[in-house]
Amino acid sequence: MDLKEKILSTEDNLFNGRIFKVKVHDIILPDGKPSKREIVEHHGGVGVIAVTPEREVFMVKQYRIAADEIMLEIPAGKLEQGEDPYAAGMRELEEETGYCTDKLEFLGEYYATPGYCTEKLSIYLATNLKYKGQHLDPGEFLSISKIPLYTLYEMVMNNEIRDCKTAIAILKAKAIIG
Amino acid sequence: MDLKEKILSTEDNLFNGRIFKVKVHDIILPDGKPSKREIVEHHGGVGVIAVTPEREVFMVKQYRIAADEIMLEIPAGKLEQGEDPYAAGMRELEEETGYCTDKLEFLGEYYATPGYCTEKLSIYLATNLKYKGQHLDPGEFLSISKIPLYTLYEMVMNNEIRDCKTAIAILKAKAIIG
Numbered sequence: 621m622d623l624k625e626k627i628l629s630t631e632d633n634l635f636n637g638r639i640f641k642v643k644v645h646d647i648i649l650p651d652g653k654p655s656k657r658e659i660v661e662h663h664g665g666v667g668v669i670a671v672t673p674e675r676e677v678f679m680v681k682q683y684r685i686a687a688d689e690i691m692l693e694i695p696a697g698k699l700e701q702g703e704d705p706y707a708a709g710m711r712e713l714e715e716e717t718g719y720c721t722d723k724l725e726f727l728g729e730y731y732a733t734p735g736y737c738t739e740k741l742s743i744y745l746a747t748n749l750k751y752k753g754q755h756l757d758p759g760e761f762l763s764i765s766k767i768p769l770y771t772l773y774e775m776v777m778n779n780e781i782r783d784c785k786t787a788i789a790i791l792k793a794k795a796i797i798g
Numbered sequence: 799m800d801l802k803e804k805i806l807s808t809e810d811n812l813f814n815g816r817i818f819k820v821k822v823h824d825i826i827l828p829d830g831k832p833s834k835r836e837i838v839e840h841h842g843g844v845g846v847i848a849v850t851p852e853r854e855v856f857m858v859k860q861y862r863i864a865a866d867e868i869m870l871e872i873p874a875g876k877l878e879q880g881e882d883p884y885a886a887g888m889r890e891l892e893e894e895t896g897y898c899t900d901k902l903e904f905l906g907e908y909y910a911t912p913g914y915c916t917e918k919l920s921i922y923l924a925t926n927l928k929y930k931g932q933h934l935d936p937g938e939f940l941s942i943s944k945i946p947l948y949t950l951y952e953m954v955m956n957n958e959i960r961d962c963k964t965a966i967a968i969l970k971a972k973a974i975i976g
Contacts, residue, residue, distance in 0.1 A: 623939050642815075657863045687916070731864070732910040733911060736818060736840075737910075782908055
């Protein structure tokens with residue numbers, strides 16, 4: 621069976637925000653029946669797990685209003701429309717941690733919630749870190765700490781990490797770096 | 799510094815869909831400046847990684863219109879408002895794979911995209927599977943296959959798995975089951 625759904629028409633800009641937009645497709649299901657699909661349009665994001673030679677990881681504590689909690693995450697940010705995720709990863713790493721690197725290792729591109737949201741999130745591993753100085757975006761308030769990679773791995777295994785990209789980055793970095 | 803943002807007022811129902819709603823908060827940032835936060839409200843989801851005694855995993859291939867691709871994912875579904883994620887995990891496992899179990903192991907509760915979306919996703923590990931018969935929701939079209947856990951682990955490490963919850967579930971199941 622062809623699993624693909626066919627789009628008949630689209631209502632655009634049902635919400636038109638700074639971070640995301642909303643549209644609704646009228647579609648035909650694989651069995652020929654009509655249905656609707658609600659879509660959040662987002663330009664995508666990037667996250668960077670930055671590991672020091674001592675196997676410590678730069679982690680960000682940040683209030684997340686959608687979760688209504690202070691969350692522990694890897695440095696991350698959203699892409700501007702059409703922005704290259706690799707360049708954005710370099711930028712976010714330096715802005716949030718104050719460190720830069722000469723090369724990021726690609727850890728994959730993920731859909732956060734592919735049922736209804738176009739956001740793709742690229743994850744990178746940064747090593748060979750050099751200090752340059754933190755410079756946050758206006759309106760960005762976060763605290764940075766260094767936590768041993770093994771401690772973070774244990775936190776993922778104990779279900780204490782609550783952000784998807786952060787859990788993936790820690791598990792993959794642990795598998796690669798050991 | 800107190801990282802929390804204070805909500806002054808909220809515009810609700812800027813989009814009011816079947817899958818999600820949109821609201822915008824007017825907030826005060828930690829430095830006292832005003833800003834806005836756009837929020838996608840979603841009831842949350844559940845995903846289940848079901849592993850056979852032969853260390854094979856039930857995987858779902860499904861067209862995802864937001865990604866415009868056929869994606870390989872663990873069985874998953876969205877919660878009804880207030881629905882218990884554990885019960886929903888039991889239901890989705892049986893509906894999508896035709897197998898049930900007597901106990902799910904909790905692998906964590908994750909925010910897919912905590913910057914702007916309230917969706918929390920609970921992930922469970924199912925073993926001790928017993929066949930009962932697949933019964934999909936109307937409008938749900940997917941194909942089920944069994945793939946060795948080790949093959950899936952290699953796919954995650956090679957950046958070939960593109961769904962967040964699926965990558966986390968595979969990496970954690972591999973760490974637990976071996």
